[in-house]
Amino acid sequence: GQNIDQPTEMTATEGAIVQINCTYQTSGFNGLFWYQQHAGEAPTFLSYNVLDGLEEKGRFSSFLSRSKGYSYLLLKELQMKDSASYLCAVRDKDSGNTPLVFGKGTRLSVIA
Amino acid sequence: AAGVIQSPRHLIKEKRETATLKCYPIPRHDTVYWYQQGPGQDPQFLISFYEKMQSDKGSIPDRFSAQQFSDYHSELNMSSLELGDSALYFCASSILPGLAGEVDGTDTQYFGPGTRLTVL
Numbered sequence: 623g624q625n626i627d628q629p630t631e632m633t634a635t636e637g638a639i640v641q642i643n644c645t646y647q648t649s650g651f652n653g654l655f656w657y658q659q660h661a662g663e664a665p666t667f668l669s670y671n672v673l674d675g676l677e678e679k680g681r682f683s684s685f686l687s688r689s690k691g692y693s694y695l696l697l698k699e700l701q702m703k704d705s706a707s708y709l710c711a712v713r714d715k716d717s718g719n720t721p722l723v724f725g726k727g728t729r730l731s732v733i734a
Numbered sequence: 735a736a737g738v739i740q741s742p743r744h745l746i747k748e749k750r751e752t753a754t755l756k757c758y759p760i761p762r763h764d765t766v767y768w769y770q771q772g773p774g775q776d777p778q779f780l781i782s783f784y785e786k787m788q789s790d791k792g793s794i795p796d797r798f799s800a801q802q803f804s805d806y807h808s809e810l811n812m813s814s815l816e817l818g819d820s821a822l823y824f825c826a827s828s829i830l831p832g833l834a835g836e837v838d839g840t841d842t843q844y845f846g847p848g849t850r851l852t853v854l
Contacts, residue, residue: 655842655843657845662822662850663848664847664848665824667842667844709776713841719764719765719784719830720782720789720790721767721790721792722767724777727776
């Protein structure tokens with residue numbers, strides 16, 4: 623079966639750095655995505671990894687190790703508006719335009 | 735940039751009624767996905783269409799059906815509504831890498847604002 627694990631909740635201080643981990647066990651793999659979701663709103667795309675290594679996009683970075691089934695999302699210079707749920711999602715079929723399997727999300731609270 | 739459009743944004747129905755949700759993908763995107771997200775839950779895949787043909791099927795109940803039309807918009811039809819169908823319904827769209835108009839070459843799914851369905 624498909625299994626994607628991430629911590630349920632995290633709290634971090636404004637201006638700090640936080641790392642949200644994600645481990646996955648899926649039947650196939652064709653990319654891992656991170657989305658940000660504010661309550662009641664749509665998931666917003668943050669980053670994508672398909673090869674091992676680090677992808678950096680401004681204050682956000684994402685890392686992937688396919689051999690370990692592991693990814694993390696790194697958020698730097700935290701702002702209050704970063705308080706949201708962060709969803710790790712895997713495309714588990716070996717082709718494009720296929721559905722995503724989501725983790726349960728990590729609810730991040732940024733405090734002053 | 736144009737985004738995914740969904741309508742209606744909110745819908746209230748009684749048990750056993752029917753509902754139709756609409757999704758208009760980002761222009762030139764060829765694949766549409768439907769997801770259901772219950773309160774405090776992660777999005778669950780329902781069904782997807784590529785070039786107007788069903789491409790993948792997830793946990794969509796038999797009471798639901800969907801289709802994609804010639805203009806690439808998609809509709810999710812829900813019948814015999816149950817209380818447990820109350821959720822946010824998201825539509826997402828993507829385009830296969832290598833095709834003209836792709837945003838970033840990764841077949842990333844971009845989500846619409848969702849339809850909040852409440853069944854009373």
